[in-house]
Amino acid sequence: xxxxxxxxxxxxGDRSLLDRTSTAERVADVLxxxxxxxxxxxxxxxxxxxAGRALSVSRNTLREAFRLLVHERLLVHEFHRxxxxxxxxxxxxxxxxxTRRLLEVGAIRCAGTAAPEQIAAVVAEVQAAVQAAAEERWxxxxxxxxxxHQAITALACxxxxxxxxxxxxxxxxxxxxxxxxxxxxxxxYIVLNRGITDLLSRGEFGEAERLLETYLSEAxxxxxxxxxxxxx
Amino acid sequence: xxxxxxxxxxxxGDRSLLDRTSTAERVADVLxxxxxxxxxxxxxxxxxxxAGRALSVSRNTLREAFRLLVHERLLVHEFHRxxxxxxxxxxxxxxxxxTRRLLEVGAIRCAGTAAPEQIAAVVAEVQAAVQAAAEERWxxxxxxxxxxHQAITALACxxxxxxxxxxxxxxxxxxxxxxxxxxxxxxxYIVLNRGITDLLSRGEFGEAERLLETYLSEAxxxxxxxxxxxxx
DNA sequence: AGGTACTGAATTGTTGAACAATCCTGCAAG
DNA sequence: CTTGCAGGATTGTTCAACAATTCAGTACCT
Numbered sequence: 131x132x133x134x135x136x137x138x139x140x141x142x143g144d145r146s147l148l149d150r151t152s153t154a155e156r157v158a159d160v161l162x163x164x165x166x167x168x169x170x171x172x173x174x175x176x177x178x179x180x181a182g183r184a185l186s187v188s189r190n191t192l193r194e195a196f197r198l199l200v201h202e203r204l205l206v207h208e209f210h211r212x213x214x215x216x217x218x219x220x221x222x223x224x225x226x227x228x229t230r231r232l233l234e235v236g237a238i239r240c241a242g243t244a245a246p247e248q249i250a251a252v253v254a255e256v257q258a259a260v261q262a263a264a265e266e267r268w269x270x271x272x273x274x275x276x277x278x279h280q281a282i283t284a285l286a287c288x289x290x291x292x293x294x295x296x297x298x299x300x301x302x303x304x305x306x307x308x309x310x311x312x313x314x315x316x317x318x319y320i321v322l323n324r325g326i327t328d329l330l331s332r333g334e335f336g337e338a339e340r341l342l343e344t345y346l347s348e349a350x351x352x353x354x355x356x357x358x359x360x361x362x
Numbered sequence: 363x364x365x366x367x368x369x370x371x372x373x374x375g376d377r378s379l380l381d382r383t384s385t386a387e388r389v390a391d392v393l394x395x396x397x398x399x400x401x402x403x404x405x406x407x408x409x410x411x412x413a414g415r416a417l418s419v420s421r422n423t424l425r426e427a428f429r430l431l432v433h434e435r436l437l438v439h440e441f442h443r444x445x446x447x448x449x450x451x452x453x454x455x456x457x458x459x460x461t462r463r464l465l466e467v468g469a470i471r472c473a474g475t476a477a478p479e480q481i482a483a484v485v486a487e488v489q490a491a492v493q494a495a496a497e498e499r500w501x502x503x504x505x506x507x508x509x510x511h512q513a514i515t516a517l518a519c520x521x522x523x524x525x526x527x528x529x530x531x532x533x534x535x536x537x538x539x540x541x542x543x544x545x546x547x548x549x550x551y552i553v554l555n556r557g558i559t560d561l562l563s564r565g566e567f568g569e570a571e572r573l574l575e576t577y578l579s580e581a582x583x584x585x586x587x588x589x590x591x592x593x594x
Numbered sequence: 595a596g597g598t599a600c601t602g603a604a605t606t607g608t609t610g611a612a613c614a615a616t617c618c619t620g621c622a623a624g
Numbered sequence: 625c626t627t628g629c630a631g632g633a634t635t636g637t638t639c640a641a642c643a644a645t646t647c648a649g650t651a652c653c654t
Contacts, residue, residue: 152441152636154429178606188638189606190422194429197386201433209384210606210645228520236464288460294526384607410635420609421635442616442635 154194157187161195165204165215166303172217176205203301218305220357226302227350233295234279235343237286241335244285249330252281256323263320268312275316276303278323282342305353308360319349386426389419393427397436397447398535404449408437435533450537452589458534459582465527466511467575469518473567476517481562484513488555495552500544507548508535510555514574540588551581 151159164170182192196213199205205213218226241249259274276299283295309315322345329338383391396402414424428445431437437445450458473481491506508531515527541547554577561570 154636177604179604190425190639191637193607194426197426197429198433201430211647212606225520225522228518229522229526232468232518232520232523233464236468286460286464288457288464290457290461290530291464294461298522386607409633411633422610423608425636443618444635 152194153187154191154198157185157192157195158198160185161199162202162204162300165199166300168307170215171307172215172304174215176213176215178212202297204304216301216304218301220354222301223305223353223357224350226298226305227346227353229298230279230295230302231343231346233291233298234282234346235339237283237291238330238335238339238342240285240287241330241338242333244287248281248285248287249327251284252278252330253327255281256320256327259320259323263317266313268316271316271320272303272306272312275319275323282326305357308356309353315352319345384426385419386423386430389417389424389427390430392417393431394434394436394532397431398532400539402447403539404447404536406447408445408447410444434529436536448533448536450533452586454533455537455585455589456582458530458537459578459585461530462511462527462534463575463578465523465530466514466578467571469515469523470562470567470571470574472517472519473562473570474565476519480513480517480519481559483516484510484562485559487513488552488559491552491555495549498545500548503548503552504535504538504544507551507555514558537585537589540592541585547584551577 161170161176170176176196178189178192178196182189185192187195196205196207200207200213204216206216207213255274255278259271259278262268262270262274280292280295280299284292306312306315322341326338326341326345329335329341393402393408402408408428410421410424410428414421417424419427428437428439432439432445436448438448439445487506487510491503491510494500494502494506512524512527512531516524538544538547554573558570558573558577561567561573
């Protein structure tokens, strides 16, 4: 019986690396990247014709990619009108922070039972943010910031929660485009992040949870204010 | 200025009712229904040819529907091999309960600030389960049970969390098919659900939270055991 | 001027066919 | 019992066509 050979189990995990991706998925990947980078600002219309010609893919393939991104809420689809890069409303922003609070606070409660590497991963993202700030790469600071929060969510050890958080973060970045000064928006959070990791390393989990919660509420308030200001 | 007329805002909400759905979405709806009902058991292969002929839709449209359900994790897509109804592993079941615990426990913490109608909605689902049990409609008991948990999640007042929970529940129902006796599996939870609603009505939120947590862990253990038993 | 109805162009929704790439099955050979 | 090799079947992707719908402009009426 060769089915129980030890190397078989080893290789089964590598199966995913072998899975080539379809064109539609790759198209979705590049669109997703452009959207969260801001190259395709919220409200932009993506017509099947132009986008298909630009990327040299057929309409059908492009439509498959659109469906994926619509499902991720990065695009909205209006029947017979086409797809548009999502425009976040204030309600959306508030709901996203509501979701984040629940996810991240719930996850940080697992910090007590988490593996040391997971805590280390959180710390590493703060370091990345510090590094980026030192080199004045403010957009990278924002990216590291988001990865910090994903690392916190990862404390729950749940692939599904990780995936959900990935989507929430991607959607939230749509809203960050309203912040005209990335430095002023992202920089202050570095010290807060470090505060959280310090508490985590010291095992003061309850305190870390509280700090995270106020942190998120503060960030929400700031973003909502920027939104209202822009509406005028 | 007619833009500020009071009825304008009223009607904008009805816009969604007007949005006809695409064929792909309707196809996805019927497939989703068949899957969670068990008509298409886990592992079933859905070939584009047969399914397309059966539903009288073109391959392209069908593929769009498949993409949607793959994204919801109800189907898995293997490159150049086709789509299959997902087979939940034990790991999946455990991760789903991990996710549920975080979502539901987090949501029930908002019970203190929730509107009375929301509590009433939770109670109503227990009633529905009791009613279904009295008429020995055990599958409906299971459905009411799931709706009970969705009502709990709704306490968080977050459309995104509601959507996430909807997906989690749909995915979890894939796992319920291993339970050969729906009555023995679903019936015992009715009394637990009532216990939770009683605590909620009496304002003992902390106690309700604890009960919910043990509830979920117990259900998980039961399902996991059934899974392992079946693997033999 | 301001609102209404209509027309034609452009875009999306959906289907069908075509071809390449890949997988699966069965069979023959070692 | 494994390996290698057809042949058929299925999927991946593109293209072309047509129906349904939206959009922009225009003429019309009051």
